[in-house]
Amino acid sequence: MSPLSVLLTLAAYFVILFTVSYLAGRKADNAGFFTGNRRSSWPVVAFAMIGASISGVTYVSVPGMVKDSGFGYLQMVLGFIAGQFIIAFVLTPLFYRLNLVSVYEYLESRFGRASYRTGAWFFFLSKMLGAAVRLMLVCITLQLLVFGPCGLPFVLNAALTVALVWLYTWRGGVKSLIWTDSLKTLCLIVSVVLCIGYMASGLGLTLDGAAEAVMSSELSRIFFFDDPNNRQYFFKQFLAGVFTTIAMNGLDQDMMQRNLSCRNSRESQKNLLTSAVLQFFVILLFLMLGVLLYLFAESRGIRVEKSDELFPLIATGGYLPIVVGILFIVGLTASAYSAAGSALTALTTSFTVDILGIKGKTEAEVARLRRRVHAGMAVLMGIVIVAINLLNNTSVINAVYTLASYTYGPILGLFAFGIFCRRRVRDRYIPLVALASPALCYVLQRNSEAWFGGYQFSYELLIFNALFTCLGLWMVSLPRKNV
Template identity: 40%
Template sequence: RLVGATARLYLVVNILQVSILDNLGVPFIVTTLIILAMIILYTYEGGVKTIVWTDTLQTSCMLLGLIICTVYMLNHLGLSLGDSLTAMNEKGYTKIFDFDPNQKSFFIKQILAGAFITITMTGIDQEMMQKSLSVTRLKDSQKNMVTLGFILLGVISLFLYMGGLLHLYGAQESVSSAGDQLFPDIALNHMPPFISIIFIIALISALFPSADGAMTALTSSLCIDIFGMREKTHWDDGKKEKFRKNIHLLVALSFLIMVIIFKVINDNSMIGLILKLAGFTYGPLLGLFAFGIFTKYNVKDKLVPFVCIASPLISFFIDKYQETLFGEFKIGLELLIINGLLTFIGLWLIRRK
């Protein structure tokens, strides 16, 4: 959770830094500290209750910014919806299915990887699931999950469509930027000032629902699952609240450290890096969940951490030396499934008779 949330946090902070704040002489570390302080301020007191309504407002701002930028680019390019799709198709931007089994982008690999990434990054993730789990009735919670699925389909389709438009727009305006810098370069340097302002608002709005939810979820998980705060019956409410706030600050510090690490890595496409890292970090979670659901065995608890560390390490070496091991066959994001399977096998080996 920490890796995924801080990677997205770094992405937004870095875009703001490179696009605006470098020119003002503001150091990267100062930008990061200010944004983290803003997140802490409104999650420090209220926890989950605070983020529900603010997340709704921020997500609405993000989607509104997305739609406004899309409409502006269509008008500027003089294209209708159908014409833009035709132009994208001519450039190869609408290609969905790759039928070469050896490639990472082979469509069956992509479908399997996408399904299991969704299971792990959404279905087994406290941050993503806590709002559904807080619904009073099971039927309403199920309705919420199905509705969310359809909404995400629409939102992601809109993002992909705008991605194609950005490349068409960038080609017309002779924009040299690529990867994560393409959108900010176009929005801030090749669009009217009011679009630039909308972009910045939408960018910050995209950041906060991810970071604040993760920070709150990690604080809750550490307090309850790791430090067993609920079992400390001799603590009064004041002491528990003080402990929770201290853990919250500790989580914020870990966010700062991770953002600095990503700054050192400085990858040009953070989405690719986030999904790659998910293959390593979420694999053990997938294996543990599957073992708990599909078997009735107990395991030797003290050996579980070793299994959960060994599986990603083995997966890393499989990924690193896959050309030697498999020749032309390339493993992509489905590495997550392999990682989960290795964890499952490890848990099977340490099961109690």
């Protein structure tokens, strides 16, 4: 595709996106920005959550990862479904009962101010890094397709990309995101289904023939039970999926802002369970597309150095009709910008409510503060994208989950200890515990092969991080009767 055709595709999508965002958020107040006024319809939220859980990372990295791990990612997705059940029946009723704007307000009521700030700062670090990594992927693609051929620097690319995200989220917040995420979901599903059809046609296969080719390929293996030391071992992936989704969905202000926008906890539970099951089938479509992409690359003698470059290279390289390239750009743009927009909204909410505080402020004062924070978060996200791009040397999806293993572990540990243990914790020591746990995990990961007979930690490191946090909290706690 030429840079002009890419820009025209982006322009058409953003006209629709800004229209939807404006119509949904034109009357939003602070409550609309933070919680959507708790009036969202659960079927709409469930449909939107499919797109919300699928970022540009999924769109590009999941098809490429089948070469190294087959369909093994579905083991983790099964864990996602189990984790969603825990979120639905443990966390959601608790958060609705407490009528929280930010989920980290729970930590203040359970432990104290230091715990509250610790959870908020770890979320800030987690979400900022994760969102920057995800948005960096679309910036890299745009650099290859538009900015690079035009001789424009990556810094300008990142600045314009973040500016667009800021523009369509500055007014409506969550109230807009529900509808823009619904648009994203529609674009993603249509894009991947049509791309599968065009890939099958490019290989000279019918849809039935394409399905048979996928199932007979050695890349379609799902379950790995044979070697516990393998990063793809089933129980590693499944348990990592369970705890990752609890941490990155249930204890993440970004994702829970949407869930808490439903009218009540029962409707939020319906949303969570429906979106979890539908997400499985959408991920399956991406993996099937990945197999077809590799079969196509092999048949045409196309060499791909990085797995993340597979889909962009074939879709936009002139190997297939131009409509495939257009579908790719629409799908990538929908997934990446929507994910970044929701992250920017959540970062603004958490920083405004949890770190700066809004108690005692008027509606007008909160609105002014929120807008300043929103702009500041956008600038910081742009800076982080440029910095990570200079340092990144791994698969983007691997980078996202590796970061999550370190940064979400203390949050998961704090909530788990608070909900399931009645002991009172010396609040002033909690920041030290939260910092020590990731440090111990780093030491454990670096030495695991030498200490445990070749065992390699995968994303299950998140579980150990949370356990270290719980152990540390126990060590600085007192029985309830002694406080």
